[in-house]
Amino acid sequence: MTIVATGTDVSTAPPAGVPAGTPAAVSAGRGVGPLLRAWRERRRVSQLELASRADSSARHISFVETGRSRPSEEMVLRLAEHLEVPVRERNSLLLAAGYAPRYPETPLDDPALGALREGLERLIQGYEPYPALVVDAVYTVVAANRGITMLLDGVPESLLQPPLNAMRLTLHPEGMAPRIRNLGEWRGHLLAQMERQIALHRSEPLRALYEEVAAYPVPEAAGDEAEPGSSVPYFALPMRIEHEGRVLSFVSSISTFNTPMDVTVSELAIETFLPADPATAKYLRTLGD
Known part of the structure; x- marks a missing residue:
């Protein structure tokens, strides 16, 4: 997947003559x-x-x-x-306060952000075969690598129509949720993450997304059982997901830009998924060979 432009949500668009946001x-x-x-x-x-x-x-x-x-x-x-x-x-x-806005909101497809787009593409592609993606303030996927595509195997085409949303793809009962072996823990982690962001940002679109995904029914096929015979000491909460007859375990890390001077850039987040056990790392390396 490549970086795409995202527009202003019409539900929060300001009156004519007032800057976006x-x-x-x-x-x-x-x-x-x-x-x-x-x-x-x-x-x-x-x-x-x-x-x-x-x-x-x-x-x-x-x-x-x-x-x-x-x-x-x-x-x-x-x-x-x-x-x-x-x-x-x-x-x-x-x-x-009667002053002009200081920070521009540059569209992601603007030529001025060309170097940024290219850098993000190189970053997540260089992370392959491990999954990595870039999302905006409401978890719209603006870029993803082939590792993410692997995790989306089996997701119906109806959920893969743009714009993709990382939270919907993960928690929807027809999305990745049925294949996440520890869905209860992972779902709780994601919802708590969104709650913290809502407390930090006054974002009605983010709150609406939270209410939507929190109301999704939990698939009956999902479980929270421990991995049979596993004694791996996880150093952070993993997402354990089924893929082609095996269970892969990942821990995620989220990065943002230091001291952003543009609204669009300030709301971008890069999420990378690191193998949480030797078996997952070994399997992913075979995919990269």
């Missing part, structure tokens, strides 16, 4: 103060603690949150940094 509340004139207070409370940080981090005063933070003081552009960005506000939402804070 800007919540309707901001366009309606909601001030920056309430937004900053909401992020501070979400992070469970006191005004005094935030002031200390941002080299300010609790009094000034209070004035900003109540609208009695208009923060400078630099202060908005500094507070957003210390509150770990996602890049997309930092633009919203700037707009609410």
Whole structure:
């Protein structure tokens, strides 16, 4: 699979004239103060603690949150940094404070991101025969290698129509779920991961996806039994999946970009699957020969 472009979800598209990614509340004139207070409370940080981090005063933070003081552009960005506000939402804070958005949202197929696309392709292809893929903020698959294609064996064509979604492919009762031997554990891990992301990002599309996949029925064929005769000490929770009469075990790792300056880039994640036992590693090496 190759990298493809992804568009703005129409359910969250802003009104005309408002930059992509800007919540309707901001366009309606909601001030920056309430937004900053909401992020501070979400992070469970006191005004005094935030002031200390941002080299300010609790009094000034209070004035900003109540609208009695208009923060400078630099202060908005500094507070957003210390509150770990996602890049997309930092633009919203700037707009609410009366400043221009700082971070562009470049389409993935834009020539400006050509070097990035090529680098991601080389990265996941170089990881073969082990599986690797790239997803966006709502788990839309934008790139995947042949190792991922192997894991999708047996998935019906109806679920493989673009745009592919990694969570749907994994948890749908007609997707990979029936072949995951420890589905209960792996499903719990994925749902908890999404819950953490929802707490970090104010994303209605992500919440809608979570509610959809959490409601999928668990296939009767799925199980949670231990691997017969196995004494392998797993160092992280593995995904154990059936493939052509054998059980393969993988642990996953997720990577993101350091200090992204573009909304699109900030929301990309690279997930790689590492063999969790010698048998899986040996089998995958035979595929690469």
